[in-house]
Amino acid sequence: MKRFKNVLLVASQAEATKNILERALVLAEENGARLTVMEVVPGLPSGLQAKALHMSAFEFNACFAREREKQLSHEIFPIIDGRLAVKVMVLIGKPFIEIIKAVLHHHYDLVMMTAEGLEGVRGKLFSSTALHLMRKCPCPVWMMKPTQAKSFNGILAAVDPDHSDDTKQALNIKIMDLATSLAQREQSKLHIVHVWSQVRENFYGYSDLSAKQIKQLTYELQMQRRSELIDLVSRYAHMTLDSQVHFLMDDPGVAIPNLAARLHTELIVMGTVCRTGLPGLIIGNTAEDVLRQVSCSVLAVKPEGFVSPVTLPE
16 A cells, blocks of 8 residues: 555545545555545536626635635544644535546545445445546545445455456556555455356357367366466465455356455455556446445556546646
């Protein structure tokens, strides 16, 4: 976790912000990082001529943001208690767009915020803002469950090793680096999962393969996937970790949430995008399926070279 040097915490409900602010402060202190606390609020349409206000909508929004910034500072400074110089800012606009623009402008390397959707074993924990950020924010996004305790009792790293894809391998290493570092810091059990899918039956229908050949091909694919997973995990053999590896053949969008629920996982570290140069592209529906089903905190990472579809004005 020493990689983060410029952290953005997105404020939400007071109690939820208090919990995540404590974690952000510790992270910033341990990393020698800068910390910014930001809130995004809706404002009046910029083109509105609000005569009753005796000022333009733009002026009203700016005034409102300044006043809310003072209130937010008053709310969080007792928690900070002089431990760190924290910057506070309030922006007006659509939350996920303003957050991503801030990341691009100020070069934040981690966004932390509280998930504010419905909870439950199969409830939707993540709001639309959270899902937009996980798809489109160029830096890692750490979505915290509002009721999360101060430490994580179980961490699940979801990886997809593939020696033929350098971008995917680099993303796997980033996931493992973060998950192993967190597991050590939290003294938590680390579960590492790779879910692989066998070649679809309709693929075989276009070939002249016999049942025996199909069985052999499936076995070879399984052995290759297992070997690639072992190679990835072995990179971390020097670390003192309480860990367990799970190698499953199933639909990843189903198996990962099910495993997380069965293990009572409190944090999943996973990639949400695997291609570079293609703005906002999701790995099929897998990441989306997982995020819509889990009820724990998620640390979502992107590969190097990811291009956000949200850009700064020229």
